[in-house]
Amino acid sequence: xxxxLRVVLDQVVSPTDADLAMASRELARALVASTPSGxxxxxxxxxxxxxxxxxxxxxPGLASLARMPLARRxxxxxxxxxxxxxxGGGMIHSPTLLAPLVKHDRVHDHDQxxxxxxxxxxxxRPAELARGAVTWHKAMLKRAAKHADAVVVPxxxxxxxxxxxxxxxxxxxxxxxxxxxxxxxxxxxVGRRRALTVPDGxxxxxxxxxxxxxxxxxxxxxxxxxxDLPVVVLGAPEGxxxxxxxxxxxxxxxxxxxxxxxxxxxxxxxxxxxAAVALVAPSELTAFPWRVVEALxxxxxxxxxxSESHREVVLDGGVVGDIAAGLAEVLGSTAAVERYAVxxxxxxxxxxxxxxxxxxxxxxADL
Numbered sequence: 001x002x003x004x005l006r007v008v009l010d011q012v013v014s015p016t017d018a019d020l021a022m023a024s025r026e027l028a029r030a031l032v033a034s035t036p037s038g039x040x041x042x043x044x045x046x047x048x049x050x051x052x053x054x055x056x057x058x059x060p061g062l063a064s065l066a067r068m069p070l071a072r073r074x075x076x077x078x079x080x081x082x083x084x085x086x087x088g089g090g091m092i093h094s095p096t097l098l099a100p101l102v103k104h105d106r107v108h109d110h111d112q113x114x115x116x117x118x119x120x121x122x123x124x125r126p127a128e129l130a131r132g133a134v135t136w137h138k139a140m141l142k143r144a145a146k147h148a149d150a151v152v153v154p155x156x157x158x159x160x161x162x163x164x165x166x167x168x169x170x171x172x173x174x175x176x177x178x179x180x181x182x183x184x185x186x187x188x189x190v191g192r193r194r195a196l197t198v199p200d201g202x203x204x205x206x207x208x209x210x211x212x213x214x215x216x217x218x219x220x221x222x223x224x225x226x227x228d229l230p231v232v233v234l235g236a237p238e239g240x241x242x243x244x245x246x247x248x249x250x251x252x253x254x255x256x257x258x259x260x261x262x263x264x265x266x267x268x269x270x271x272x273x274x275a276a277v278a279l280v281a282p283s284e285l286t287a288f289p290w291r292v293v294e295a296l297x298x299x300x301x302x303x304x305x306x307s308e309s310h311r312e313v314v315l316d317g318g319v320v321g322d323i324a325a326g327l328a329e330v331l332g333s334t335a336a337v338e339r340y341a342v343x344x345x346x347x348x349x350x351x352x353x354x355x356x357x358x359x360x361x362x363x364x365a366d367l
Contacts, residue, residue: 002038002039002040002063003038003039003040003091004039004040004041004042004063004064004090004091005031005039005040005041005042005091005093005361005364006041006042006043006044006066006090006091006092006093007024007027007028007031007041007042007043007044007092007093007094007095008024008043008044008045008092008093008094008095008096008098008099009024009025009028009043009044009045009055009058009059009095010024010045010046010072010075010076010096010098011023011024011025011095011096012024012025012028012045012054012055012058012059013045013046013048013051013054013055013072014046014048014071014072014073016072018263019118019290020095020096020118022180022266023095023116023118023177024095024096025058025059026178026180026181026353027095027177027353027356027357027360028041028043028058028059028062028095029058029059029060029181029353030181030353030354030356030357031093031357031360031361032059032060032061032062033061033354033357034354034357034358034361035361036361036365039361040063041061041062041063042062042063042064042065042066043055043059043062043064043065043066044066044068044087044092045065045066045067045068046067046068046070046071046072046074046075047067047068047069047070047071048071048072051065051067052065052067066087066088068086068087069085069086075098076098076136079098079099079100079101079140080136080139080140080143082101082102082143084100084101084102087100089104089110089111090110090111090112091110091111091112091364092111092112092113092114093114093360093364094113094114094115094116095116096115096116096118097115097116097117097137097140097141097144098115098140099113099114099115099140099144099148100113101113101115101140101143101144101146101147101148102147103147104147112149112150112364112367113147113148113149114148114149114150114151114152114360114363114364114367115140115144115148115151115152116151116152116153117141117144117151117152117153117158117162118153118154118177118287118288119158119285119286119287119288120158120161120162120285120286120287121137121212121285121287122134122137122138123138123165124212124285124286125210125211125212125285128210128211128212141162141165141166142166144166144168145165145166145167145168148171149171149367150171150172150173150363150367151168151171151172151173152173152174152175152360152363153172153173153174153175154174154175154176154177154288155174155176155288155308155309155312155313156174156312157286157307157308157309157311157312158174158286158287158288158309159172159174160308161286173359173363175356175359175360175363176288176313176351176356177288177290177293177351177353177356178293178297178351178352178353178355178356179290179293179294179296179297179348179351180266180294181353183266183270183294183297183298184270184297184298185270185271185273185274185298186267186270186271186274188271189270189271189274189275192267192268192271193271193272193274193275196261196264196268196271196272197259198232198259198261198271198272198275199230199232199259199275200275201229201230201275201277202229202230202231202232202259202272202275202276202277203222203227203229203230203231203232203276203277203278203279203280203327204231204232204233204234204272204273204276204278204279204280204291204295204300205218205231205232205233205234205279205280205281205282206233206234206235206279206281206291207233207235207236207282207283208235208236208237208240208243208244209236209240209243209244209246209247212283212285213282213283214282214283214284214305215233215244215247215282216247216250216251217282217305217323218280218282218323219231219247219248219250219251219252219253220251220252220324221280221282221303221322221323221324221327222251222253222280222324222327223251223252223253224324225323225324225325225327225328225331226328227327227328227331228257229257229277229331230257230258230259231248231253231257231258231259232258232259232261232272232276233258233259233260233261234261234263234264234269234272234291235261235262235263235264235291236260236261236262237262238262240260241260244258244260245258245260269291269294270294270298273294273295273298273300274298276295276300277300277301277330277331277337278300278301278302278303278327278330278331278337278340279291279292279295279300279301279302279303280303280304280323280327281302281303281304281305281310282304282305282323283305283307284305284306284307285307285309286307286308286309287309288309288313289304289309289310289313292304292310292313292314292318293313293348293351295344295348296314296317296318296344296345296347296348296351297345297348297351298345298348299341299342299344299345299348300341300344301318301319301330301337301340301341301343301344302314302317302318302319302340302344303318303319303323303326303327303330304318304319304320304323304326305320305321305323306320306321306322307320314347315347315350316343316347317343317344317346317347317348318330318340318343318344318347319340
């Protein structure tokens, strides 16, 4: 009889966050690709139209699909209260905090539940989030402290912070994420950038006008570094462009140099990075820096604000600390840009979903 690892794939069916949806999809694919002998991967999903087709298209090779009786929003509310009928036992792995965190017996019934936490936004920037989202995340982490057999986080820096939020003991495990599988600058990059009206030779940032995103500090650093280059801001929410442009102007960066774009598909983000001379990561939040990892994956020099998360992820693949000084150093000459691009590419190879999946399998084996 095969051992079945059931993965919660709510984000694949009803995505609420593009990065979480990508992480759920890529981890599930990698788990299927790295399945040990005598094991198989199945999915737990909320109800909805064409759930089977959506999941099977996103993650081929799943052994089975357990459809819950509730849609995602209702399922999240139900599991927050510890009501999880019809889920069953066995090995359950969630790439997010959404999981049936209820009392179970790992020793005698071999049931185990593992959840994943990618950021501490609900604790570090609650005023910028919907009150319901903050309440849900905090409630689910409390349930995880009580019922999860392990909590996966992407960095040791986050592991230290999470340990302060609950009595997790030795149940916290560090398994990093990665850029989307096959993330590379596309062959039609020029056409994609033309369609997006994004210029070549740009500095890229990501985020919104919210204070925690750090764009104000990023623009100030770009101005202080004397980098007279176009600036592309990715991932800005709809309607946020005027506020972002105001931040640029206040920092001394001419608004006509700034190009604000919303959420882009993987290939479009890669095309934009293909034109970048540097990626600036100004946020100091305790979170897995997805855009930094993508920049490293395609060999774009990274200049990141001082934070334990950035130091751990960037390591020797870029500059972490004073953004203005780091940017001036990276852009000091063509040779410097080329050298930091090589360092970024070397560091980028340290992150892979297949490696993450292998560690997930080992975690469940250890449990």
